[in-house]
Amino acid sequence: MSTDRVLKAGVLGATGTVGQRFIVLLAQNPMFSIHALGASERSAGKAYVLATKWKMSEQLPEEVRNVIVHPCAPEHFGGCDVIFSGLDASVAGDIEKAFFEADFAVFSNAKNYRMHPDVPLCVPVVNTDHYAVVAGQRQARRLKRGFIVTNSNCSTSGLVVPLKALQDRFGALQRVMVTTMQAVSGAGYPGVASLDILDNVVPLIPGEELKMEEEVLKILGGVAADGAACTPLTDLRVSATCNRVPVIDGHTECVSVEFAGTPPSIEEIKQCLREYTCEVQDLGCFSAPKHVIYVAEDEDRPQPRLDRNAGNGMSVTVGRIRKCPVFHVKFTLLVHNTVLGAAGASILNAEYAAKKGYI
Amino acid sequence: MSTDRVLKAGVLGATGTVGQRFIVLLAQNPMFSIHALGASERSAGKAYVLATKWKMSEQLPEEVRNVIVHPCAPEHFGGCDVIFSGLDASVAGDIEKAFFEADFAVFSNAKNYRMHPDVPLCVPVVNTDHYAVVAGQRQARRLKRGFIVTNSNCSTSGLVVPLKALQDRFGALQRVMVTTMQAVSGAGYPGVASLDILDNVVPLIPGEELKMEEEVLKILGGVAADGAACTPLTDLRVSATCNRVPVIDGHTECVSVEFAGTPPSIEEIKQCLREYTCEVQDLGCFSAPKHVIYVAEDEDRPQPRLDRNAGNGMSVTVGRIRKCPVFHVKFTLLVHNTVLGAAGASILNAEYAAKKGYI
Amino acid sequence: MSTDRVLKAGVLGATGTVGQRFIVLLAQNPMFSIHALGASERSAGKAYVLATKWKMSEQLPEEVRNVIVHPCAPEHFGGCDVIFSGLDASVAGDIEKAFFEADFAVFSNAKNYRMHPDVPLCVPVVNTDHYAVVAGQRQARRLKRGFIVTNSNCSTSGLVVPLKALQDRFGALQRVMVTTMQAVSGAGYPGVASLDILDNVVPLIPGEELKMEEEVLKILGGVAADGAACTPLTDLRVSATCNRVPVIDGHTECVSVEFAGTPPSIEEIKQCLREYTCEVQDLGCFSAPKHVIYVAEDEDRPQPRLDRNAGNGMSVTVGRIRKCPVFHVKFTLLVHNTVLGAAGASILNAEYAAKKGYI
Amino acid sequence: MSTDRVLKAGVLGATGTVGQRFIVLLAQNPMFSIHALGASERSAGKAYVLATKWKMSEQLPEEVRNVIVHPCAPEHFGGCDVIFSGLDASVAGDIEKAFFEADFAVFSNAKNYRMHPDVPLCVPVVNTDHYAVVAGQRQARRLKRGFIVTNSNCSTSGLVVPLKALQDRFGALQRVMVTTMQAVSGAGYPGVASLDILDNVVPLIPGEELKMEEEVLKILGGVAADGAACTPLTDLRVSATCNRVPVIDGHTECVSVEFAGTPPSIEEIKQCLREYTCEVQDLGCFSAPKHVIYVAEDEDRPQPRLDRNAGNGMSVTVGRIRKCPVFHVKFTLLVHNTVLGAAGASILNAEYAAKKGYI
Known part of the structure; x- marks a missing residue:
C-alpha cells in the first residue's frame, strides 16, 4: 500500500x-x-x-x-x-x-x-x-x-541498540553484564506502591532478568536463510540484574561488554555509536529518531530526567564510555521505557x- | 589500658x-x-x-x-x-x-x-x-x-564483607563486577542538589569507582610477615560502576563474582554468609553486630529503607543470591553508608x- | 485490675x-x-x-x-x-x-x-x-x-493537640483553617501508586477533610453532665484542606487560628504549648510522651523526616508560631500519622x- | 515599532x-x-x-x-x-x-x-x-x-490569576488565606539540598510569605488617575504560608477566599474562571495561553506532574472548587513556577x- x-x-x-x-x-x-x-x-x-x-x-x-x-x-x-x-x-x-x-x-x-x-x-x-x-x-x-x-x-530495547552498533562494526560480542535502574512507569498503573519506592530501591523485577537475557540473543541474532525462523545468537552470554528506582520514566543501564575478538579503542567505540544508523531512518519513517544514539558529552550523563526525551524518546543516550577493568568496555545507557521501550x-x-x- | x-x-x-x-x-x-x-x-x-x-x-x-x-x-x-x-x-x-x-x-x-x-x-x-x-x-x-x-x-565497606566471607571459605576470587546505587547522605550536606536527584539517577560519583577497585584489594589482602606493610591482592580484578539514587541512607550494590577455583553451590554460599563471624564479635565489642551478614529471606530484599538499620546499621544484608550466567554467582547487598560505611x-x-x- | x-x-x-x-x-x-x-x-x-x-x-x-x-x-x-x-x-x-x-x-x-x-x-x-x-x-x-x-x-490527632492546649489556657476558639501535607503511609499498602506521588502532590484525600472538620469538634468538646453522651463544640468553625505528598511517615499541617476572645501574644502561645501536660503523663503510662508538644527552635521546622520520631512518635512538634495577617496566629505542626495518629x-x-x- | x-x-x-x-x-x-x-x-x-x-x-x-x-x-x-x-x-x-x-x-x-x-x-x-x-x-x-x-x-503569579477573575466579576475580595506547596526549581541550582527534601517537606521559604502578601495587593490594585503610580489594594487581607515539597516544577496552592459582598455560587465561580480572558490574548501575543485558566474536571486535580505544562506552562489550573466552612470558597491551583511564574x-x-x- x-x-x-x-x-x-x-x-x-x-x-x-x-x-x-x-x-x-x-x-x-x-x-x-x-x-x-x-x-x-x-x-x-x-x-x-x-x-x-x-x-x-x-x-x-x-x-x-x-x-x-x-x-x-x-x-x-x-x-x-x-x-x-x-x-x-x-x-x-x-x-x-x-x-x-x-x-x-x-x-x-x-x-x-x-x-x-x-x-x-x-x-x-x-x-x-x-x-x-x-x-x-x-x-x-x-x-x-x-x-x-x-x-x-523495555530494558532490552535500550540495551540492544549500542550492542547492535558494536557488533556490526567490531564483530561478535562474547559476554555482557548489565545492571538496570528502571522507572516505575514500566510497571504500569497502579504498579509500584509508593511505600515501596520512596527513599528506596527494589532489587527485583520478577521475570525481567530472564527476558533481557533471552531477548538480546534473538534480537542480535539473524534469520534462517529460508526465512522460516529467527536464529538467536548462541555464543553470547548475558547476565542481567534489574532494579526498580524512584524515577517516573527512563531506564538507566550500566553495561560491561567483552568482545569475542580484539577490542576496539574507546574512541573507536564512541565513533561507532555516534555513526550508527538504521533502515527506518533511511526510509524516512516519521517516528525514526534523527540520531539513534546520542553519545553524552558530560561525564555525569545520561540522566533519566534530562535525557529520556532525546529524539522524542526514540533515541538512546550512551555515556561514561570507558575501559572496564574486567571486560573490555563499560558504559551507561538511557532509554525511554514507554517510548522506544514500548x-x-x-x-x-x-x-x-x-x-x-x-x- | x-x-x-x-x-x-x-x-x-x-x-x-x-x-x-x-x-x-x-x-x-x-x-x-x-x-x-x-x-x-x-x-x-x-x-x-x-x-x-x-x-x-x-x-x-x-x-x-x-x-x-x-x-x-x-x-x-x-x-x-x-x-x-x-x-x-x-x-x-x-x-x-x-x-x-x-x-x-x-x-x-x-x-x-x-x-x-x-x-x-x-x-x-x-x-x-x-x-x-x-x-x-x-x-x-x-x-x-x-x-x-x-x-x-562507604561502598567498599559493604562489598568486602561478603567477599571476605567467600574468600575465607572458598578460596581466592578471580573477578568481581559491582554496580552501586548510592544514597545521597554519602555526599554530605548540602551535597547532592535536589534538582539532580528527584525523579532521577546520577550515573557518576567522581573518584568513587577507583576507590572501590583499589580498596577492595588492600582490605582482602594480608600483611607482610614482618608486619611492615599491608600486601594488597594482585590477582583479583574488580570493576565498579557507581550511581547516585534518590535514597537518604543505604547503599545498594549488585555484585557478580567469579571464583578462582571450583565454585561452591548457591546453598553453600548462603550458608557461608550466614555463618560468617569476626574478631570484634568474639571480643564482645559494644558496636559489633550480632550478625555480620543477614541473608534476606524475601527475594525482593535487601531494600535500603527497610534493611539499612539491620544490626543498628552495622550489619550487611545480602539477598538475591543466585547463579550468574556470566560469572559464578550474583547477589545484591545493602550497607548503611554512614554507619558501617563511615x-x-x-x-x-x-x-x-x-x-x-x-x- | x-x-x-x-x-x-x-x-x-x-x-x-x-x-x-x-x-x-x-x-x-x-x-x-x-x-x-x-x-x-x-x-x-x-x-x-x-x-x-x-x-x-x-x-x-x-x-x-x-x-x-x-x-x-x-x-x-x-x-x-x-x-x-x-x-x-x-x-x-x-x-x-x-x-x-x-x-x-x-x-x-x-x-x-x-x-x-x-x-x-x-x-x-x-x-x-x-x-x-x-x-x-x-x-x-x-x-x-x-x-x-x-x-x-491521623490528621485530626495532630491538630487537636495544640488546639486543646490553646483552648484550655485562652478560652474558646472561633475559627480554624488547616491545610495538610500527608504522608503516603496514611493510605495503607499498596495505597498510593508511585506514579501518583513521585515528583507530585495529590490535592485530594477522599473523605479526609470532612472527618477532620467533624472530629475536631467532638474531641475538643465535652461530655454531658450525666455522662450519657459526648457534646461536640458547636461554635467553632473548621475548614480543612488535605493533600498527599511524597513523604513516607509524618503529616505536616499548616494551621491558622482565631480565638473567640482577646488573643494571647505569640510568646504566651509558645509558653502555653511548651507547658501543656495531660492525664496519661500524670498516670505514668508507658507510651505517654515526655513532652506532649515540642516547640521547634529552628524556624524551618518541623520537618517530617527529622521530627516525626519525637517522643517515639507520640509527641507533636509545633513550629513557625507567628501572627496571622487574617486570623490571630499561624503555626505548622507535625504528627507521626501511624503512631500518635493511629x-x-x-x-x-x-x-x-x-x-x-x-x- | x-x-x-x-x-x-x-x-x-x-x-x-x-x-x-x-x-x-x-x-x-x-x-x-x-x-x-x-x-x-x-x-x-x-x-x-x-x-x-x-x-x-x-x-x-x-x-x-x-x-x-x-x-x-x-x-x-x-x-x-x-x-x-x-x-x-x-x-x-x-x-x-x-x-x-x-x-x-x-x-x-x-x-x-x-x-x-x-x-x-x-x-x-x-x-x-x-x-x-x-x-x-x-x-x-x-x-x-x-x-x-x-x-x-512565582507563587504570587499563580494566586493572582483566579483572584483577578473573581474580583473582576464579583467585586472586591475581603480575605484570602493561601498555603503553598512549592517546587524545588523555585530555589534555583543547586538550591534545595536533597537531604532536605527527599521524604520530607520544608515548612519555610525565607521571605516568600511576605512577598506574596504584598505583591497580591499591588497586582490586584490599580493605577492612579494621573498614571504616576500603582495604587495597591488596602482593604484586602492576605495570609500566606509557604512550604517546599519534593516536586521538580509546579507550585500547588490551596486557597480560601472571602468576598466583600454577597458570595457567588460555586457554579458561578467555575463559570467565571473558565470564561476569564485577558488583553494579551486579544492582542494575539505568541506566548499568551489559549486558556488563562483551566478548571480541572477531575476532583483529584490539579497535580504538578500532570498539569504544570497546561498551556505550555502559561495557564493556571484550578480545581477542587468548593464551599469553605470558614470563608466563602476554597480551591487548589497549580502554576508552572518557572514559566508563568518566571x-x-x-x-x-x-x-x-x-x-x-x-x-
Missing part, C-alpha cells in the same frame, strides 16, 4: 499506561488516525474520557475523549489497518491471536509471542531485517494479511511495515 | 554529616564520652547547637548542645583518648597528620591515608588483622602512643583498638 | 500497615503481650511471617513470626484482655461490633464508631475525660466488660483504660 | 535556572532572537555551553551553544531590543538599574524593583493595565526608551510591550 494514506489504528489495552502512551504518540503522528479503542469489559461501552484515568502529562487528545471503548474482540475493530496492543501478558496471548487470525496486522508490547521463532521481536532501530519471517508466519498460520510483530521488553517502538514498527508493504 | 574506663573522644569535622553521625553513635555508646569537638574556623568558639545545622532524625544529644567547638588543632584536644575524624579529604591530610604526630590515636573516614602501606584500611568486621602494621607505623614515624587507622569508602566503622575500630591495648 | 499484670493483646487487621505498626509498638511495650492475631480469610491459618508482607523498617519481632493468624471473629481471641483494631473501615463496623458485644475491650482506628455519641473519640494526650461515656455505653448495650474506644483520624494512640488509650480500671 | 521585526534579546543571569528557562522559551519563540548572554565574571568570556551546567530536560538550543557569555554590563548588550533578567536579587538591583538607565527595556524576575510605585509588577495575564506607569517612570528617570517591568514572585511571564510582558509600542 501507499504510505500516503493515513492508517486507521486500533489500540488494545487503551486505558492502561502503555495504551495511554500509544494515544499520545498516535495523536501526534500524521501516518495514523485513531479508529478504535479496546479495553476490558469493565470499560467497554464508555466514552474513553470516562473509561480511563488519564495519567499522562500531555493532555488527553480532544479527538479521543468521546471515542467509545470496545471489548478487545476483532469484530469491534473492523476497518482498522493496524492493531497496537498494550495488553497485559495475562490476557494478551488469546486476544492478540484472535486478532492476527482475523487477518489484522498486530503490533504487540506483550511478551507472549516474543520468543516464537517465526515472530519478529523487533526493536525498529535495530533489527527490521527480522521482518523476513513474516511471510512464513502468514503461510504457517494461513493468514492473508494478518501477522504479528512484537517489540521487546509504544514508540510498536508505532515505528508499524510505520516500517507500511513503508515495506506488509500492511 | 583497661576497657572498663570510659574513653574520652574528640570528633573532628563535628558539624558535618559524618560528624553528626559520630555524635549520635557516641552518645549511645557506653565506651565513650564526647570530650571535644572540632570544626572549621567559622564554627570555632560557638556552642555546638549554634555551630551546626543538625540534620539527623535522632535528637541532638543534650550533653553535646553546649559543648564549645574548637578549631581542629591538637592543642584543643588535650585529654582525648581517641580522635574520630569526619573531615573532608580536602583538609584531612594535614590535620590528621598533626594529630597522630601529636601522639593521638586517630580513626579517620577520609581517603588521604587509606592506601599508605603501613596504615590499616580496616573494615572492623573484616580485617582487624591489619592492625599488625600499627607497630611499624609508630616506629617509622617515631610515635609513642599515636597512630592512624582508616576505614574504607562513623560506625571508625567507632568499632576504636573499640577494637582499646580491647587490644592499642589505646 | 492491677496494671502490673501484662495484658494479653489481640490485633485485628494484623497484616495491614496499621497492624504492622501495632505489632512493632506492642513488642516494645512491657504492658502487653501479643496473644492473638486476626486478618482476612486469605491469611487465616498461616504463620504471621507467611501471611504478611512486612514493610516496617524495624525487624519483625521474633516472637510474632510463627503466631498463627486467625479470622477476625471473637471465638479466636479468647483470653485476650484487649483488642486493637487496625481494620479497614469497609469491614470494621461489623467485626468490631462483634467483639465489643462479645465483651471485649476494643480500641479501634477505624472511623465507623467515631462519631457515635456514647463512644469516646479519644486522642489520649487530649481528651481522656471522654471515657466518662463508657459506663453509659456498656449500660445501653448491656455489656459487662466490653466497650469500644476509638481514636481519631496505633500508638490506641495503645496509649488502652494503657489509660487499664490504669483507670476499665479493663 | 512593528512586531513583525524579530526582537534581539539579551539574557542576564543566563547560566542560572531562570536563565536556562529563558533560553529554552526564547529559542521556541518567533518574536525573539537570542542576541547576547550575560552572567557572572566567572562565566564571562566562555562559550555558553562551557559556562553553564545545563539542567533543562529540553536540549540546549544549537544556536546558543557557542554564544560567548559576557559580564552583565550594558556595553556588552549593544543592539539588544529587550533585556530579560534572571538575576538573583543580591545583584539584580544595581545591574538592572544600569541597564534601564542605559535606555534598555528591562524585564526582570528579581524582587528588587517590584514594589516601586512607578514600576509595573505585571503578571501578563492579569494586569497589563499597569503599564500605564511606564511613561511616568521614564519621565522621572529621564529615560528615552528605557524602562523596567517586573514580574511577580521566564514565561517576562517574555509575555515583552511581547505585550512590543505590541503596544513600548519597545
Whole structure:
C-alpha cells in the first residue's frame, strides 16, 4: 500500500499506561488516525474520557475523549489497518491471536509471542531485517494479511541498540553484564506502591532478568536463510540484574561488554555509536529518531530526567564510555521505557511495515 | 589500658554529616564520652547547637548542645583518648597528620591515608588483622602512643564483607563486577542538589569507582610477615560502576563474582554468609553486630529503607543470591553508608583498638 | 485490675500497615503481650511471617513470626484482655461490633464508631475525660466488660493537640483553617501508586477533610453532665484542606487560628504549648510522651523526616508560631500519622483504660 | 515599532535556572532572537555551553551553544531590543538599574524593583493595565526608551490569576488565606539540598510569605488617575504560608477566599474562571495561553506532574472548587513556577510591550 494514506489504528489495552502512551504518540503522528479503542469489559461501552484515568502529562487528545471503548474482540475493530496492543501478558496471548487470525496486522508490547521463532521481536532501530519471517508466519498460520510483530521488553530495547552498533562494526560480542535502574512507569498503573519506592530501591523485577537475557540473543541474532525462523545468537552470554528506582520514566543501564575478538579503542567505540544508523531512518519513517544514539558529552550523563526525551524518546543516550577493568568496555545507557521501550517502538514498527508493504 | 574506663573522644569535622553521625553513635555508646569537638574556623568558639545545622532524625544529644567547638588543632584536644575524624579529604591530610604526630590515636573516614602501606584500611568486621602494621607505623614515624587507622569508602565497606566471607571459605576470587546505587547522605550536606536527584539517577560519583577497585584489594589482602606493610591482592580484578539514587541512607550494590577455583553451590554460599563471624564479635565489642551478614529471606530484599538499620546499621544484608550466567554467582547487598560505611566503622575500630591495648 | 499484670493483646487487621505498626509498638511495650492475631480469610491459618508482607523498617519481632493468624471473629481471641483494631473501615463496623458485644475491650482506628455519641473519640494526650461515656455505653448495650474506644483520624490527632492546649489556657476558639501535607503511609499498602506521588502532590484525600472538620469538634468538646453522651463544640468553625505528598511517615499541617476572645501574644502561645501536660503523663503510662508538644527552635521546622520520631512518635512538634495577617496566629505542626495518629494512640488509650480500671 | 521585526534579546543571569528557562522559551519563540548572554565574571568570556551546567530536560538550543557569555554590563548588550533578567536579587538591583538607565527595556524576575510605585509588577495575564506607569517612570528617570517591568514572585503569579477573575466579576475580595506547596526549581541550582527534601517537606521559604502578601495587593490594585503610580489594594487581607515539597516544577496552592459582598455560587465561580480572558490574548501575543485558566474536571486535580505544562506552562489550573466552612470558597491551583511564574511571564510582558509600542 501507499504510505500516503493515513492508517486507521486500533489500540488494545487503551486505558492502561502503555495504551495511554500509544494515544499520545498516535495523536501526534500524521501516518495514523485513531479508529478504535479496546479495553476490558469493565470499560467497554464508555466514552474513553470516562473509561480511563488519564495519567499522562500531555493532555488527553480532544479527538479521543468521546471515542467509545470496545471489548478487545476483532469484530469491534473492523476497518482498522493496524492493531497496537498494550495488553497485559495475562490476557494478551488469546486476544492478540484472535486478532492476527482475523487477518489484522498486530503490533504487540506483550511478551507472549516474543520468543516464537517465526515472530519478529523487533526493536525498529535495530533489527527490521527480522521482518523476513513474516511471510512464513502468514503461510504457517494461513493468514492473508494478518501477522504479528512484537517489540521487546523495555530494558532490552535500550540495551540492544549500542550492542547492535558494536557488533556490526567490531564483530561478535562474547559476554555482557548489565545492571538496570528502571522507572516505575514500566510497571504500569497502579504498579509500584509508593511505600515501596520512596527513599528506596527494589532489587527485583520478577521475570525481567530472564527476558533481557533471552531477548538480546534473538534480537542480535539473524534469520534462517529460508526465512522460516529467527536464529538467536548462541555464543553470547548475558547476565542481567534489574532494579526498580524512584524515577517516573527512563531506564538507566550500566553495561560491561567483552568482545569475542580484539577490542576496539574507546574512541573507536564512541565513533561507532555516534555513526550508527538504521533502515527506518533511511526510509524516512516519521517516528525514526534523527540520531539513534546520542553519545553524552558530560561525564555525569545520561540522566533519566534530562535525557529520556532525546529524539522524542526514540533515541538512546550512551555515556561514561570507558575501559572496564574486567571486560573490555563499560558504559551507561538511557532509554525511554514507554517510548522506544514500548509504544514508540510498536508505532515505528508499524510505520516500517507500511513503508515495506506488509500492511 | 583497661576497657572498663570510659574513653574520652574528640570528633573532628563535628558539624558535618559524618560528624553528626559520630555524635549520635557516641552518645549511645557506653565506651565513650564526647570530650571535644572540632570544626572549621567559622564554627570555632560557638556552642555546638549554634555551630551546626543538625540534620539527623535522632535528637541532638543534650550533653553535646553546649559543648564549645574548637578549631581542629591538637592543642584543643588535650585529654582525648581517641580522635574520630569526619573531615573532608580536602583538609584531612594535614590535620590528621598533626594529630597522630601529636601522639593521638586517630580513626579517620577520609581517603588521604587509606592506601599508605603501613596504615590499616580496616573494615572492623573484616580485617582487624591489619592492625599488625600499627607497630611499624609508630616506629617509622617515631610515635609513642599515636597512630592512624582508616576505614574504607562507604561502598567498599559493604562489598568486602561478603567477599571476605567467600574468600575465607572458598578460596581466592578471580573477578568481581559491582554496580552501586548510592544514597545521597554519602555526599554530605548540602551535597547532592535536589534538582539532580528527584525523579532521577546520577550515573557518576567522581573518584568513587577507583576507590572501590583499589580498596577492595588492600582490605582482602594480608600483611607482610614482618608486619611492615599491608600486601594488597594482585590477582583479583574488580570493576565498579557507581550511581547516585534518590535514597537518604543505604547503599545498594549488585555484585557478580567469579571464583578462582571450583565454585561452591548457591546453598553453600548462603550458608557461608550466614555463618560468617569476626574478631570484634568474639571480643564482645559494644558496636559489633550480632550478625555480620543477614541473608534476606524475601527475594525482593535487601531494600535500603527497610534493611539499612539491620544490626543498628552495622550489619550487611545480602539477598538475591543466585547463579550468574556470566560469572559464578550474583547477589545484591545493602550497607548503611554512614554507619558501617563511615562513623560506625571508625567507632568499632576504636573499640577494637582499646580491647587490644592499642589505646 | 492491677496494671502490673501484662495484658494479653489481640490485633485485628494484623497484616495491614496499621497492624504492622501495632505489632512493632506492642513488642516494645512491657504492658502487653501479643496473644492473638486476626486478618482476612486469605491469611487465616498461616504463620504471621507467611501471611504478611512486612514493610516496617524495624525487624519483625521474633516472637510474632510463627503466631498463627486467625479470622477476625471473637471465638479466636479468647483470653485476650484487649483488642486493637487496625481494620479497614469497609469491614470494621461489623467485626468490631462483634467483639465489643462479645465483651471485649476494643480500641479501634477505624472511623465507623467515631462519631457515635456514647463512644469516646479519644486522642489520649487530649481528651481522656471522654471515657466518662463508657459506663453509659456498656449500660445501653448491656455489656459487662466490653466497650469500644476509638481514636481519631491521623490528621485530626495532630491538630487537636495544640488546639486543646490553646483552648484550655485562652478560652474558646472561633475559627480554624488547616491545610495538610500527608504522608503516603496514611493510605495503607499498596495505597498510593508511585506514579501518583513521585515528583507530585495529590490535592485530594477522599473523605479526609470532612472527618477532620467533624472530629475536631467532638474531641475538643465535652461530655454531658450525666455522662450519657459526648457534646461536640458547636461554635467553632473548621475548614480543612488535605493533600498527599511524597513523604513516607509524618503529616505536616499548616494551621491558622482565631480565638473567640482577646488573643494571647505569640510568646504566651509558645509558653502555653511548651507547658501543656495531660492525664496519661500524670498516670505514668508507658507510651505517654515526655513532652506532649515540642516547640521547634529552628524556624524551618518541623520537618517530617527529622521530627516525626519525637517522643517515639507520640509527641507533636509545633513550629513557625507567628501572627496571622487574617486570623490571630499561624503555626505548622507535625504528627507521626501511624503512631500518635493511629496505633500508638490506641495503645496509649488502652494503657489509660487499664490504669483507670476499665479493663 | 512593528512586531513583525524579530526582537534581539539579551539574557542576564543566563547560566542560572531562570536563565536556562529563558533560553529554552526564547529559542521556541518567533518574536525573539537570542542576541547576547550575560552572567557572572566567572562565566564571562566562555562559550555558553562551557559556562553553564545545563539542567533543562529540553536540549540546549544549537544556536546558543557557542554564544560567548559576557559580564552583565550594558556595553556588552549593544543592539539588544529587550533585556530579560534572571538575576538573583543580591545583584539584580544595581545591574538592572544600569541597564534601564542605559535606555534598555528591562524585564526582570528579581524582587528588587517590584514594589516601586512607578514600576509595573505585571503578571501578563492579569494586569497589563499597569503599564500605564511606564511613561511616568521614564519621565522621572529621564529615560528615552528605557524602562523596567517586573514580574511577580512565582507563587504570587499563580494566586493572582483566579483572584483577578473573581474580583473582576464579583467585586472586591475581603480575605484570602493561601498555603503553598512549592517546587524545588523555585530555589534555583543547586538550591534545595536533597537531604532536605527527599521524604520530607520544608515548612519555610525565607521571605516568600511576605512577598506574596504584598505583591497580591499591588497586582490586584490599580493605577492612579494621573498614571504616576500603582495604587495597591488596602482593604484586602492576605495570609500566606509557604512550604517546599519534593516536586521538580509546579507550585500547588490551596486557597480560601472571602468576598466583600454577597458570595457567588460555586457554579458561578467555575463559570467565571473558565470564561476569564485577558488583553494579551486579544492582542494575539505568541506566548499568551489559549486558556488563562483551566478548571480541572477531575476532583483529584490539579497535580504538578500532570498539569504544570497546561498551556505550555502559561495557564493556571484550578480545581477542587468548593464551599469553605470558614470563608466563602476554597480551591487548589497549580502554576508552572518557572514559566508563568518566571521566564514565561517576562517574555509575555515583552511581547505585550512590543505590541503596544513600548519597545
